[in-house]
Amino acid sequence: MKRIALKIDVDTCRGTLVGVPALIDLLQRHAASATFFFALGPDCSGREAHKSSPSRHYDLTTRLSGLLLPAPDIGARAADSMRQTLAAGFEVAVHAWNRVLWERRVLSADNAWVEAEMAQAWRRFEAIFGAPPLAHGAAGWRMNRHALRLTQRLGLCYASDCRGKYPFFPVIDGEIVRCPQIPTTLPTIDELLLLGAASADQAVEQVIEASTTISGDHVFTLRAELEGITFCDAFERLLATWQEKGHRLVALRDLLAARNVAQLPRHTVAFAEIAGRTGPRMLQGRAFLEE
Template sequence: MKLALKIDVDTLRGTLHGVPRLIEILQQHEANASFLFSMGPDHTGRAIRRALRPGFMKKVQRTSVVAHYGIKTLMYGTLLPGPDIGRRGADVMRAARDAGFETAIHCWDHVKWQDGAAKANVAWTEREMRSAHARYHETFGVEAQGMGAAGWQMNSHALRMTQRFGYRWASDCRGSHPFMPVWNGEVVLCPQLPTTLPTLDELIGTEDLTSDNVHHRLLRLTATQPKAHVFTLHAELEGLKLGDTLARLLTGWREQGYQLISLGQMRDALDLAKLPRHEMIRGAVPGRSGTLMLQGEEFLLPWKEAA
């Protein structure tokens, strides 16, 4: 059984402080992972525009956003100018690569993508993705091999760009198993490796779950659903205050028999010719405000349905 660890790095704080701590924790547990970096400005403070979104403020209170992100980060892009993550965090990004971890693209401007991608036109989408793609090449000296969209937000133009850039994999949605994405009948030839498990910030604060016991819930899920999983964690959470929670999860998954791998390693184990094709749809996920991309129904060609 394989479990891929997908690490979203959203902010400058997460890059400079969360990533080094995660490297340490992962190495202690002999776990591999993929670090997905935000390559442009940190405009975290502009997320306040989501305040009127149903469930957003409740999530802010439940997950202690100020404690995890810090006051300074929550002012970037509003009261403070947004720092350039790709410039100031380049050494840390390369340190993750040099430690043997896979690196990939999360986005250019996290808040801008998460709030705007769903309804963006082709010019806006290409500008954001090309900026991130170019900065990644500048930072690492090679082309990016994959991406995972900020907030699991995508549109048809972005999906096509994953194929045009030649990405070996993408992880832009929530779902149950790897697949080739379909949008309005159009197949995009870049395999999707969806997040299959709930994230810590979706669980903590619901029912009786805390940072001390939430690992039991996730371990029950992986024990009762023994298959290939993708777990998304965040440098700002598991890399900082929730580091001990992550350590308990890694220990538990090892005891359950899971290999802790990168997204690239998961992709390498796939037979792409046999991957099912599924529609990409929008929907809601418990514990998260708004809508995001989900793995929809399997897309069957007419002659296969007839058979």
């Protein structure tokens, strides 16, 4: 029986207020678990409207946020929706403070900027949930060396900051980071649409095929703004099909629950473009010290 962990990125104010409650209802009806990664600060999604292809699936208000309209403070306006997620039994974690700015700057940002962004997200998360976060999922799978170091320094149980095949300890520039990574293993619906899928339903078929033909457990990343609103019907069909195949739909923490984390393999990380997205993303590389 395969386990498929559902990683839900919540990028915008509307996604938090509208997409998250819809996803909670959908997941509960299917007895599925998931991990919600929340953006906690300003919603500047409008600034990427002409640069980030998934934005064409967003509603008009979201596409103007932070551009022609003031950037709403997601954590201030949507804290109740976030707490509802935890109260419903789902795992909650940090996505970013300012998601758009993180994706744009982190690859070349200095240490002070990275620390300030993560500190703001940590403080807001703790103010909303009453406890510090135990996991981090980088916006756009974009990180740098210092951000990786901070996942260890902040005492996280795990992070999900990259694309790859299975859980591992990351190694960057020869430095082992003692915070395991649980990478996204499957393509996303919006990526497949950009690569030529004629519809969300066709993209779902491709996700199902990938999850079937590639062995092992999987992590599927979805967005509250897309699968929770625009692609809701297609996502429900994906859930139903996985369950018909006998797969367990779990939170990311469940992939580590029965493992000896200390024995996870060590892999270098690389930065490269992936199909369906522009710009470098963090990837699971070769086994460390592999000949």
